[in-house]
Every structure is written in C-alpha cells, then in structure tokens.
Amino acid sequence: MLDETATPHRVLVTGGAGYIGSHVLHALADAGIPAVTIDNLSTGRRAAVPASVPLVEGDVGSAELLERVIRDHAVDAVMHFAGSIVVPESVEKPLAYYRNNTVNSLTLMDACVRLGVGNIVFSSTAAVYGAPDRVPIDEATPTAPINPYGTSKLMTEQMLRDAGAAHGLRSVILRYFNVAGADAAGRTGQATPTATHLIKVACQALLGRRPALSIFGTDYDTPDGTCIRDYIHVSDLADAHVLALLHLRRGGESLTLNCGYGRGASVHEVVRTLEEVSGEKVPATLAPRRPGDPPQLVAKADRIRERLGWVPKHDRLDGIVRDALAWERSLT
Ligand SMILES: NC(=O)c1ccc[n+]([C@@H]2O[C@H](COP(=O)([O-])OP(=O)(O)OC[C@H]3O[C@@H](n4cnc5c(N)ncnc54)[C@H](O)[C@@H]3O)[C@@H](O)[C@H]2O)c1
Numbered sequence: 001m002l003d004e005t006a007t008p009h010r011v012l013v014t015g016g017a018g019y020i021g022s023h024v025l026h027a028l029a030d031a032g033i034p035a036v037t038i039d040n041l042s043t044g045r046r047a048a049v050p051a052s053v054p055l056v057e058g059d060v061g062s063a064e065l066l067e068r069v070i071r072d073h074a075v076d077a078v079m080h081f082a083g084s085i086v087v088p089e090s091v092e093k094p095l096a097y098y099r100n101n102t103v104n105s106l107t108l109m110d111a112c113v114r115l116g117v118g119n120i121v122f123s124s125t126a127a128v129y130g131a132p133d134r135v136p137i138d139e140a141t142p143t144a145p146i147n148p149y150g151t152s153k154l155m156t157e158q159m160l161r162d163a164g165a166a167h168g169l170r171s172v173i174l175r176y177f178n179v180a181g182a183d184a185a186g187r188t189g190q191a192t193p194t195a196t197h198l199i200k201v202a203c204q205a206l207l208g209r210r211p212a213l214s215i216f217g218t219d220y221d222t223p224d225g226t227c228i229r230d231y232i233h234v235s236d237l238a239d240a241h242v243l244a245l246l247h248l249r250r251g252g253e254s255l256t257l258n259c260g261y262g263r264g265a266s267v268h269e270v271v272r273t274l275e276e277v278s279g280e281k282v283p284a285t286l287a288p289r290r291p292g293d294p295p296q297l298v299a300k301a302d303r304i305r306e307r308l309g310w311v312p313k314h315d316r317l318d319g320i321v322r323d324a325l326a327w328e329r330s331l332t
C-alpha cells in the first residue's frame with residue numbers, strides 16, 4: 001500500500017518524454033500537481049520533460065521498476081502514454097505492438113492493483129472505431145479496429161474495464177482523435193523527425209525539411225475528395241488529462257470519452273490553412289490513397305464537456321497550424 005507519510009502524492013506519467021506526455025507534464029506543473037515520469041526514451045526526449053519533474057529512464061514493462069517508482073514517489077494515480085504509435089508499423093510487427101501496448105499495460109495495471117493505486121488515465125485512440133460508416137462518432141459506436149495498433153489499445157481498454165469491476169481500479173479512457181499543434185509557449189512539441197502526422201509533415205515540407213507533402217487520396221466521397229479528420233490541439237488535450245485526473249482523485253466513476261472538437265477538416269483545408277498562416281506555398285503532390293485510411297473521422301465530443309467540464313481554448317485550425325509551424329521552426 002502507499003506510504004501515507006510520504007506526501008504529497010505524485011501522479012506517475014508513463015511516456016512523459018514524448019509528444020503528448022510532455023505537454024501533460026507541463027500542464028500538471030502549471031497546475032501545481034506533482035508528477036514523476038518513466039520513459040525509455042525510445043521516441044521521447046529528455047529535454048521535453050520539465051525540469052521540476054523527475055525522469056526515471058526505464059521500461060514500463062518492468063514490474064520491479066514500476067513497484068520502486070510507485071513506492072518511492074507515493075504514486076496514487078497513473079497517466080499511461082508510453083506505447084508504440086505508428087499504424088503501418090503495427091501491421092508489420094503486430095506482436096511488438098501487442099507487447100508494448102497491451103502486455104506492458106497489463107503489467108502496469110497489475111502493479112497498480114497490487115500496490116493500491118486506484119486511478120488511471122489511459123491514452124486510447126479513435127482507431128478503436130476502425131472505419132465507421134457514419135460521423136460524428138459517439139462513444140457508443142461499435143468498436144471495430146482495422147489494424148493491430150487499434151486492437152492493442154482496445155484490448156487495454158477491456159482490461160481496464162475488467163480490472164475496474166474486479167479490483168476497483170477506476171479509469172478514464174480518453175479516445176484521442178487527431179492530435180496536433182504544440183505548446184504555445186514553445187516549451188515542447190512533436191519532435192520525432194520521422195513522424196507521419198499530416199500537420200507535422202506539411203510543416204516540414206513547407207520549411208524544406210522534406211521534399212514535398214504527399215496528399216494521400218483525392219477521390220474520397222467527401223466534399224473536396226480528401227479525407228476529413230477532427231484535429232485537436234495538444235494543449236487542449238493536456239487540459240482534458242488534468243481534468244480527468246482531478247475527476248478520479250475526487251472519487252469519480254470510470255469514464256470513456258472521445259477527445260475531439262466535433263468538427264472536421266479535410267487534407268486540402270489543412271494545407272490551405274497552413275499556406276494562409278505562413279504566406280508560403282506548401283510543396284505538395286497528389287498521391288494514391290494510403291491503405292487503411294477511413295474517409296472521415298469526426299468525434300461526437302459532447303460527453304467530455306459534460307462529464308469533465310472541459311472547455312477547449314485552442315480549437316481554431318489556424319491556431320493549431322500556427323503553433324505547429326512555430327514549433328517546427330524552433331527545431332534545428
Ligand atoms: N499522437 C497521436 O495522434 C495519438 C493519437 C491517439 C492516441 N495516441 C496515444 O497517445 C500516447 C502518446 O503518443 P505520442 O504521440 O505522445 O507518442 P510519442 O512516441 O511521442 O510518445 C510515447 C512515449 O513513450 C515512450 N515509450 C514507448 N514505449 C515505452 C516503454 N516500453 N517504456 C517506457 N517508455 C516508453 C517513448 O519514449 C515516448 O517518450 C500513445 O499511447 C499513443 O498511442 C496518440
């Protein structure tokens with residue numbers, strides 16, 4: 001059990017050196033909430049972790065390490081970001097994805113149950129819905145992932161629900177739609193040079209760090225023929241995590257919540273917005289469809305506002321793109 005003499009409790013953030021986890025560490029620090037992070041730096045960067053947060057370099061799949069960190073830091077809650085995130089890679093290496101995303105989450109849950117940590121916020125994904133035929137997508141939409149990445153996350157969701165019923169482990173499962181942008185103060189951002197996300201790649205192409213953006217598919221059944229996504233600013237997402245943590249610490253019930261704005265933008269619209277914001281042309285070529293891309297993914301995003309009182313502050317596409325570009329420029 002937790003050592004009650006060691007106060008204050010900390011939240012354990014796994015994967016805090018990564019893109020989203022580092023924004024959440026900054027949001028926690030801004031809110032005065034103590035945290036500790038475990039990260040193996042496989043894709044994360046030490047510099048992304050705020051100076052006030054202890055970084056324990058290691059693997060979240062190690063039960064011994066988890067046990068030590070939970071005890072040493074009087075951890076009472078976990079936010080679980082550590083994982084592998086590249087969808088096509090998950091098709092090529094499914095077992096690596098089930099290990100890093102599903103098996104390691106099991107190890108983490110097991111440590112929580114054994115050591116009496118009763119609260120967990122989990123990074124899930126819209127990929128659990130697969131390619132639904134209707135938008136917007138609410139949380140009751142049947143889950144039907146179409147790749148091992150989505151399945152690895154859905155299996156973790158199921159384990160959380162079962163562990164909740166059997167052991168009282170309460171969870172907020174956050175299903176992210178398309179996360180983009182960067183901290184407006186420039187403290188952190190998406191720093192993986194090989195990232196595949198549209199807004200990141202478009203900014204790299206604009207700055208000459210990639211030859212060109214390939215626009216994957218212009219013959220979809222959408223108004224301009226390109227795919228539509230619900231882009232959410234990473235700082236709004238970070239705020240949602242802080243609210244989820246506070247909800248659990250208050251004794252709130254387990255929840256599964258979409259994270260998006262309920263509004264879609266097409267690939268062409270994203271490119272046009274970046275051109276307007278920068279005053280420059282994005283070098284782009286029209287390319288065939290990328291396998292596995294659903295035409296539209298837009299969240300029905302009312303529940304998170306109702307249940308957590310979440311109010312987005314950065315929900316303009318031009319602002320998302322502007323922050324992403326500013327961050328990209330700051331990278332050398
Ligand atoms: N980026 C998105 O658009 C998106 C969308 C939906 C869900 N998610 C989920 O959000 C989470 C964070 O994604 P991100 O975009 O910040 O990715 P990221 O790669 O930037 O961050 C992942 C972090 O976890 C660390 N890590 C990976 N495996 C680890 C392990 N076994 N032990 C310790 N540390 C480990 C990495 O070093 C990295 O710092 C992931 O779980 C991802 O599946 C991301």
Ligand SMILES: O=c1ccn([C@@H]2O[C@H](COP(=O)(O)OP(=O)(O)O[C@H]3O[C@H](CO)[C@@H](O)[C@H](O)[C@H]3O)[C@@H](O)[C@H]2O)c(=O)[nH]1
Nearest residue numbers: 125126127177178196197198201214215216227290293297
């Ligand atoms: O170089 C590129 C990259 C992307 N796209 C298109 O842009 C859209 C968005 O693609 P991307 O940014 O790669 O995101 P998604 O494939 O929608 O997946 C993201 O969003 C999902 C939730 O919606 C999460 O589950 C995933 O983890 C996350 O990578 C898609 O239509 C892509 O075809 C391009 O045209 N060119």
